[in-house]
Amino acid sequence: MxxxxxxxxxxxxxxxxxxxxxxxxxxxxxxxxxxxxxxxxxxxxxxxxxxxxxxxxxxxxxxxxxxxxxxxxxxxxxxxxxxxxxxxxxxxxxxxxxxxxxxxxxxxxxxxxxxxxxxxxxxxxxxxxxxxxxxxxxxxxxxxxxxxxxxxxxxxxxxxxxxxxxxxxxxxxxxxxxxxxxxxxxxxxxxxxxxxxxxxxxxxxxxxxxxxxxxxxxxxxxxxxxxxxxxxxxxxxxxxxNSVAGANVVEVQFDREDEEWRERLERLTGVTSVQPESAGFYRVITTSGSKTTMELVEMAAQLGESLASLSVQNTSLDDVFVHYTGRQLRDEQVKAQMASWAMMPSRGGQP
Ligand SMILES: Nc1ncnc2c1ncn2[C@@H]1O[C@H](COP(=O)(O)OP(=O)(O)OP(=O)(O)O)[C@@H](O)[C@H]1O
Ligand SMILES: [Mg+2]
CATH class of the missing domain: 3.40.50.300 (P-loop containing nucleotide triphosphate hydrolases)
Known part of the structure; x- marks a missing residue:
């Protein structure tokens, strides 16, 4: 290896x-x-x-x-x-x-x-x-x-x-x-x-x-x-x-979005970083997807916060990019995609 x-x-x-x-x-x-x-x-x-x-x-x-x-x-x-x-x-x-x-x-x-x-x-x-x-x-x-x-x-x-x-x-x-x-x-x-x-x-x-x-x-x-x-x-x-700390990414959306909530997420077991995205959407990087998810669901239930969506994924190259640059490539990618679609000549319908 x-x-x-x-x-x-x-x-x-x-x-x-x-x-x-x-x-x-x-x-x-x-x-x-x-x-x-x-x-x-x-x-x-x-x-x-x-x-x-x-x-x-x-x-x-x-x-x-x-x-x-x-x-x-x-x-x-x-x-x-x-x-x-x-x-x-x-x-x-x-x-x-x-x-x-x-x-x-x-x-x-x-x-x-x-x-x-x-x-x-x-x-x-x-x-x-x-x-x-x-x-x-x-x-x-x-x-x-x-x-x-x-x-x-x-x-x-x-x-x-x-x-x-x-x-x-x-x-x-x-x-x-x-x-x-x-x-x-x-x-x-x-x-x-x-x-x-x-x-x-x-x-x-x-x-x-x-x-x-x-x-x-x-x-x-x-x-x-x-x-x-x-x-x-x-x-x-x-x-x-593997070079990025955290084996999983928990993507979760709440109706709530504030600093205190972010700090609560950061204190859950296994969490190495929390990236707030938009409208209550967070990417939670964790060394243990299952433990973090269980605690997160319990915490939300205890505090009466509703969960709009939840998914657990393996670390992606996006996380690698964020880790090494402090920014998300996805944002750049979306901008580039929109620009390239806008500049494309109309296509003939074939793949
Ligand atoms: N002939 C040039 N004169 C001055 N600056 C240049 C020239 N060619 C490229 N650059 C600058 O060098 C940088 C790198 O450009 P480059 O085209 O290599 O980027 P890229 O990674 O290929 O980007 P993209 O994904 O948009 O194709 C950019 O800031 C660009 O503006
Ligand atoms: Mg280029």
Whole structure:
């Protein structure tokens, strides 16, 4: 077993046993006086799906842009597939596939034309090009749409096309910047399944960014939580959750909301913290969900306070985020989701 996060940062243990596919060492990106990425180090083992999880503006895209040679590194070092991104950018580019945050396929071309142009840009020979296009379209379940104009695809299909395009030259390392932002939940799960399938069938190493905790939890072997340009925690989803005191979260809603009530909740057995949310809704972090819940229900009954709702859950990555940053990622996530839905073109109805 690998060690859990310590002092907000786990030792970079998960990557040690297998060959390293990519690494950043004390990497920094400055825009004038503003430091978008602050002295971050981690490494990703071959075959891993590694997630950068953080709210808007955390520095996720900036990190990916440096690792994919799109912007220069201010200080520190990034190595991808054994090549230094600053010294050998062309070697790095040959080894990687990149899905940028914004959709970049041409809506006026067909699905196949979008792939073909990319394969030509990467100098994939004609025979191999045709074979690769069929293979990647099959992998993302778009083969029957190969002749369709890209503008007729739904948001989920367009994302899948972009993923296929990033793979058409057989890269070993795949960078995906928010691969599921703006997708409905069903399409998002379809993309996760596809990425997992690709990982096992194509021997890929993936680095993806997300602000969806569920995505990081379900899809990633290890996660780096980034916030304001800092790496605040690093580990497997289980290690990160275990690193936070409290095994359970009791979500409870009363008709009452005041400081005295909060203090009463804090005094219940096992409670390590109480986070008031809105309108009498509290998240109670506890080392013993069952004891805390029983005492809580008794206390409410004795004091004549009615319980509007109650649920007991295991610690989530949201709790991990709160623990290391003092804020909730969910708030940021909801804002980002609303913004992305507002900006999405109307979809064609397909998943
Ligand atoms: N070219 C630039 N010039 C100045 N500041 C920049 C530039 N690019 C990014 N930044 C700033 O760097 C910070 C990190 O941005 P970045 O795009 O990496 O965040 P992110 O984690 O990808 O966020 P999001 O989830 O919104 O995509 C932000 O404060 C952003 O405004
Ligand atoms: Mg970004």
């Amino acid at each position: 690998t060690a859990p996060a310590i002092n907000g940062r786990a030792p970079d243990s998960g990557a040690a046993a297998r060959p390293i596919a990519m690494a950043v060492e004390r990497i920094v990106k400055r825009y004038g006086d503003f430091e978008a990425v602050k002295n971050i180090s981690f490494s990703v083992a071959e075959g891993e799906i590694f997630g950068l999880l953080g709210p808007n503006g955390a520095g996720k895209s900036t990190l990916i842009r440096m690792m994919t040679t799109l912007i220069p590194v201010t200080a520190g070092k990034a190595t991808v597939a054994g090549h230094d991104v600053s010294k050998d950018p062309d070697d790095v580019r040959r080894m990687i596939g990149v899905i940028p945050q914004a959709l970049t396929s041409d809506p006026d071309l067909t699905v196949e034309e979008n792939l073909s142009i990319y394969a030509k840009l990467y100098s994939v020979p004609r025979a191999k090009r045709e074979k690769n296009i069929v293979e990647v379209l099959e992998a993302v379940d778009l083969l029957k749409w190969r002749g369709a104009p890209t503008k007729t695809l739904s948001g989920g299909m367009r994302r899948r096309l972009e993923i296929a395009r990033g793979l058409v030259h057989d890269p070993r390392i795949f960078f995906l910047d928010e691969p599921t932002t703006g997708l409905d939940p069903v399409s998002r799960i379809a993309v996760w399944e596809m990425l997992n399938h690709l990982k096992s069938t194509r021997n890929l190493t993936m680095l993806l960014t997300t602000h969806y905790m569920e995505e990081a939890d379900k899809l990633c072997d290890r996660i780096a939580i980034v916030d304001h340009g800092n790496l605040v925690a690093l580990g497997t989803p289980v290690e990160l959750k």
